[in-house]
Amino acid sequence: MMAQYDLHTHSTASDGTLTPTALVDLAVEAGVDVLALTDHDTTEGLAEAAVAAADRSIHLVTGVEISVTWGAQVVHIVGLGFDPADKALQAGLAGLREFRHWRAKEIGRRLSKKGIDGAYEGAKALSNGRLISRTHFARFLVANGYSTDMKKVFKHYLTTGKPGHVSGEWAELGQAVEWINNAGGEAVIAHPARYSMTRSKLRRLIGEFQEAGGVALEVVSSSHSRDEIFTMARHAKEHSLLASVGSDYHGPETPWANLGRLSALPDQIRPIWDNWTIAAETDSA
Structure with a gap:
């Protein structure tokens, strides 16, 4: 088998x-x-x-x-x-996580400008507190009635040109x-x-x-x-x-x-x- x-x-x-x-x-x-x-x-x-x-x-x-x-x-x-x-792998991953931390705060700021308060804190509460992703923001937005499902919330809030989108410069x-x-x-x-x-x-x-x-x-x-x-x-x-x-x-x-x-x-x-x-x-x- x-x-x-x-x-x-x-x-x-x-x-x-x-x-x-x-x-x-x-x-x-x-x-x-x-x-x-x-x-x-x-x-x-x-x-x-x-x-x-x-x-x-x-x-x-x-x-x-x-x-x-x-x-x-x-x-x-x-x-x-x-x-x-x-060590080199871990150093590289640590750098990406530092960017993720900055991006999460920036997503929160941008959503706040559109009248969605507490998004960063809400996403952080749904995460382990150390790595906050767009998925955590999406779960917060769905839980708080901004969208009915995860796919729709990404489409309307977190992709290019939408209120919570933040461009990323990741690893090469x-x-x-x-x-x-x-x-x-x-x-x-x-x-x-x-x-x-x-x-x-x-x-x-x-x-x-x-x-x-x-x-x-x-x-x-x-x-x-x-x-x-x-x-x-x-x-x-x-x-x-x-x-x-x-x-x-x-x-x-x-x-x-x-x-x-x-x-x-x-x-x-x-x-x-x-x-x-x-x-x-x-x-x-």
């Missing part, structure tokens, strides 16, 4: 709503054999998740999702299997890949279809990503349609990239991103775990 992988998930260490321990428990319940915790710009939840995984029948892969500015667009790079103690693409590689990990372009890039632009992104040392494309994602999965599989094959899978799970509030419930990888592409020791152990169990 083939092992079940979910290599893109979030916890309360960033903008998920389950603690790392609760996430691991749910992954076991969902039949996941290999889990990666990939919180935004932090590895804070990995130690707790590792303790939880050690007591359960599941393998934990170290992970992180790094925010990157590429071509005036924000893209996300997932790092897998690295050493969380790497090559910089993020370098942090991951130097820490002994593998870099993956997260949910590539979600960026709505033209084919030529996506090819440019992939080309620069490969030149920097990136090795994989997240082919299967909860945000990818069946057609998008096969399109991303063709890109992976064409560029000789490995293929990854991930739900991008944030919590039970997002039922379209179910933990571990992922489509199988299309044939003729090589999974990122192909040479992982845990892959051999899990598939033979």
Whole structure:
């Protein structure tokens, strides 16, 4: 029996709503054999998740999702299997979190100018207090009646040209890949279809990503349609990239991103775990 992988998930260490321990428990319940915790710009939840995984029948892969500015667009790079103690990686992530802190206060100021008071304090109360994301603001706005659901609140308040939008200058693409590689990990372009890039632009992104040392494309994602999965599989094959899978799970509030419930990888592409020791152990169990 083939092992079940979910290599893109979030916890309360960033903008998920389950603690790392609760996430691991749910992954076991969902039949996941290999889990990666990939919180935004932090590895804070990995130690707790590792303790939880050690007591359960599941393998934990170290992970992180790094925010990157590429071509005036924000893209996300997932790092897998690295050493969380790497100093350069942690210094880079710390810089991104400092920007997140400034951005959160600025979002609060801009929303206040539009008559929405207490947004920063409300978002902070919904977070761990150390990493405040746009998702926390969105939850505050929904809870206080400014919108009926998360997708609408992003559309009307938090995207380009809207009251709470703040442009970000994140890590450079090559910089993020370098942090991951130097820490002994593998870099993956997260949910590539979600960026709505033209084919030529996506090819440019992939080309620069490969030149920097990136090795994989997240082919299967909860945000990818069946057609998008096969399109991303063709890109992976064409560029000789490995293929990854991930739900991008944030919590039970997002039922379209179910933990571990992922489509199988299309044939003729090589999974990122192909040479992982845990892959051999899990598939033979």
